[in-house]
Amino acid sequence: MDTAVPATVTLVEPASPIPADRISELYRGEIFTEETARVARDRIHWMCAQCDGQRVLDVGCSQGIASILLARDGFDVTAIDTHPDSVAFARREFAAEAPLVQRRLTLIEIDLASLPEQPGYDTIVLGEVIEHQVRPDRLLRAAKARLNPGGRLIVTTPFALHPHPDHKVSLFPRDLVEFARGIDLAVTKLQVDGDYMRCVMVAPAEAGPQPDAAEVLRLTEAATLDSQQRLFSRLDERSEQLKKKTDAVRITQRKLAEATASLEAKVHEHAVEVKALRVTHQRAIDALRAQHVQALDKERQNVREAVAKAASSKELGQAKAAHERRVRDCTRSSRLPAPRRAPASLPSPTSGRVCVTTTIGSSSAWPRPRRPCWRRSPPRPTGSARCWFVA
DSSP, rough: OOOOTTTTOOOOOOOOOOOOOOOHHHHTTSSSSSHHHHHHHHHHHHHHHOSSSSEEEEEEEESSSHHHHHHHOOOOEEEEEOOOHHHHHHHHHHHTTTTHHHHHHEEOOOOOOGSSOOOOEEEEEEOOOGGGOSSSSHHHHHHTTTTTEEEEEEEEOOOBBOOTTTTOOOOOOOHHEEEEEEEEOOEEEEETTTTTEEEEEEESGGGOOOOHHHHHHHHEEEEEEEOOOOOOOOHHHHHHHHHHHHHHHHHHHHHHHHHHHHHHHHHHHHHHHHHHHHHHHHHHHHHHHHHHHHHHHHHHHHHHHHHHHHHHHHHHHHHHHHHHOOOOOOOOHHHHHOOOOOOOOOOOSTTEEHHHHHHHHOOOOOOOOOOOOTTSSOOOOSEEEEEEEEE
C-alpha cells in the first residue's frame, strides 16, 4: 500500500559529501570481508524477524535490502531515504524484483519529518540511523508519532565508539533505555551483538517491562568486555600480521642488499672489462691505421713506378712509331722501278751526254693519299721523262 506524500513537500537531490551506504552490496558479500558480510546479514535478518503487523516504514532504507526482504515476506513497506545515490540504487533493486513484490514496495526520497505526523505504521525500522543524528531522541519521538498503538520501533546502532565521518554520537545501552522512557515506549528487547546494539521498543510503555538499571549495567559491562576482547584479539592478529610483514621486509631488505652488492660487483667487473676492451680496441685501431698508412705508401710507390713505366713505354712507343714510319718510307722508296736505258736511236741533243728515259706515274711509285683531297694534291705525272747525264 502506497503512502501519499504531502503536497508541501519538495523532493530535491542535493549533492551529499558523505558517500552512500553500501549495505546491499555488503549483504551479498560483494565488498569487504566475508566475516563483515556475515555480521551484516545477521543484523538485517534480526531486524526483519522483529517486524510485526502489516505496514512497515523503513527509515534510512539506504540501498533497500531490508525493505526488499520484508516485501518478500508479505509486508507492505514504505522505504524512505535522503541520499540520492542510495535512492537511485534502491530504485534499480526494486525494479528487479517480481511484480508482486514491487506492488508491496514504495520508495520515497524524503526525510521522516516530512511525512504526515499521524499513526499509520505497525512497525518502524531505524537500522543504523540514530547515530547520524545530533539529537537521536528527536528522531525517535518523530518515529513514535507515526507508530500505531501497540506498534514496534526497531533500532540498531553501533555500540560505544565507532569512528565514522558522519557519526554524531556514541551510544550505550543506557542511552537507548532513557530514549524509550522519554517518549513513553517500553524496551522489550535490548542486546549487544558484536559492535552493534539491538533494541525493540513498543508503544505504549505499559506494553512490556522496562529493564532496570542493574540489568542495563550488566549488559553494558558484558558488551564492553566482549568488545575489548575482540579488540585485543584483533590487535594480536594485527600484531602477528605486522610481525610477519616486518620479517618479510627484513628478508627482502637483506636480499636487496645482497643483490645490490652482487650488482655492484658485476658493474665493477664490467667496468674493468670495458676498460680492457677500450685499450685493446685502441691498439687494434692503431695497428690498422699503421697497416693502412703502409699500404697507402706502397700504393703511392706503385703508382709512381707505374707512371714512370708508362712514360718510358710512351717514349718507346713514340720511337717505335718513328722507326716504323722510316721503315715504311724506305719500303715505299724501294718499290720504285729501275731506270731503263735509252734506245740507241734516240738522238742526243748534246754530244757527250746520255739521255735516259723512264716511266713515272706508276701506282706504286706514289703513296695513296689517306683521304681524297684532289684539289690540294698535285696531279700525278704520267708519260715519260728524260734525264740527262754527262758522259
